[in-house]
Amino acid sequence: MQDIAEKLAPYPSLRTTVDEVLRVWPEHRRYCETRFRNDDDAFLQRTEEFAALALANVGDSLSRYVEDYRWMSERFLEEEMFFQREGRYRLSTFQEAYDEVYSDHEYMGKYMRGLLISQVIWDPHARAFDTFRREFLPALPDGASYLEVGPGHGFFLYFASRAPNIARLEAWDVSTASILETREALKTLGVTREIALVQQDVMEAPSRIEEFEAAVISEVLEHLERPDLALRSLHAALKPGGRIFIHVPINSPAPDHIYLWRSSGEFSKFVEDQGFRIDVSHDFPVTGYTLERAVKYNASISCVLIATKA
Ligand SMILES: C[S@@+](CC[C@H](N)C(=O)[O-])C[C@H]1O[C@@H](n2cnc3c(N)ncnc32)[C@H](O)[C@@H]1O
Structure with a gap:
């Protein structure tokens, strides 16, 4: 099977993003390999354009964004476990979401930075x-x-x-x-x-x-x-x-x-x-x-x- 680094070599922004994800979160390798395995060149080229825009927003803080991506993915996993157990989302009102998430500036900052990286990786x-x-x-x-x-x-x-x-x-x-x-x-x-x-x-x-x-x-x-x-x-x-x-x-x-x-x-x-x-x-x-x-x-x-x- 083609190595992920080899597959992404022609796409510098994608490669930079994925390299940093794998550095910060080595256990995410299998996910990344599965995600990019079947993408054809045309789709990868369009994703590359998108990744370049994301990197422009990130500036020189890529490590921080990727750490927050890992943090956010772990929060999603906790919600996933609740969902599979209970068959519903944990929160159901805007007020609950506001109290737990939207009003917490530190949480929101990490969440937004994590989401930006997920736009490229997911x-x-x-x-x-x-x-x-x-x-x-x-x-x-x-x-x-x-x-x-x-x-x-x-x-x-x-x-x-x-x-x-x-x-x-x-x-x-x-x-x-x-x-x-x-x-x-x-x-x-x-x-x-x-x-x-x-x-x-x-x-x-x-x-x-x-x-x-x-x-x-x-x-x-x-x-x-x-x-x-x-x-x-x-x-x-x-x-x-x-x-x-x-x-x-x-x-x-x-x-x-x-x-x-x-x-x-x-x-x-x-x-x-x-x-x-x-x-x-x-x-x-x-x-x-x-x-x-x-x-x-x-x-x-x-x-x-x-x-x-x-
Ligand atoms: C998760 S972000 C979506 C970002 C982007 N559209 C995307 O596809 O990734 C949700 C956005 O919707 C806004 N939003 C939430 N409730 C809203 C409402 N009732 N009216 C207008 N905007 C709202 C939030 O402030 C936030 O900026």
């Missing part, structure tokens, strides 16, 4: 992002207005800001701290186009009606008590025929996940019930699992939907 994250770049963005009409909720690391906004068919960009986040982080990230990534970053709770239907051709909500709905209200709000904000990109992990326990969907069918129905027609649906199982095995063992699956306002 296969479902990389594939969800790839779907956004290859299937969602290019299909938008010329002159499109783009709205994103919870832009976090700013990578979706970065690529959207470079898409020639997008005329206007706006992003909402309920947290001023997250908005500041996104603004900093966009600066580091060299984004010069104007992007309106607005403090807005997506669950409170805003007075923004039929303004956008595109909406993006990635890894946000599972953090909400009422994801139905969030989707209804985005439905209202989209123009007739507007399209939405949704990424939600199901059966995916994490310290701040509170809303559980147990199958991709259940999640698709949930989206349809909020007035969308599903055009594209991908299920990306957690690394090392086939889709069949992930379904059988209630393992995490990243559901990516592209849907149209019906």
Whole structure:
């Protein structure tokens, strides 16, 4: 079998990231080997571009980010054990998540740094992002207005800001701290186009009606008590025929996940019930699992939907 160092040799940013992960966390080797084993060159090349953006954000603090990635993965494992034992997420209200996670600045800092590395290392994250770049963005009409909720690391906004068919960009986040982080990230990534970053709770239907051709909500709905209200709000904000990109992990326990969907069918129905027609649906199982095995063992699956306002 080809050694991981050899396989990643043509991709310097990926190689740098994985080398550091294996230095800080040697026991993660088997996972990394499994994760990259079947990737073809074209996908690795696109992941390399993504890894280069992540490294730009990390600057000279890669070791710290990777240590926090290890710490975060261990927290996820604890949640996974609870989930397999009890059949539910440990927390179910925003207040609980706020008390345990969001209000703890040190915890949040480590969590956010860990998540950035996971964007490169975890296969479902990389594939969800790839779907956004290859299937969602290019299909938008010329002159499109783009709205994103919870832009976090700013990578979706970065690529959207470079898409020639997008005329206007706006992003909402309920947290001023997250908005500041996104603004900093966009600066580091060299984004010069104007992007309106607005403090807005997506669950409170805003007075923004039929303004956008595109909406993006990635890894946000599972953090909400009422994801139905969030989707209804985005439905209202989209123009007739507007399209939405949704990424939600199901059966995916994490310290701040509170809303559980147990199958991709259940999640698709949930989206349809909020007035969308599903055009594209991908299920990306957690690394090392086939889709069949992930379904059988209630393992995490990243559901990516592209849907149209019906
Ligand atoms: C896990 S991050 C997602 C980052 C990025 N979209 C990704 O795919 O990795 C979730 C973001 O959603 C924001 N968020 C949570 N609840 C929200 C709400 N009710 N309205 C708007 N944003 C919210 C959080 O502040 C945070 O920035």
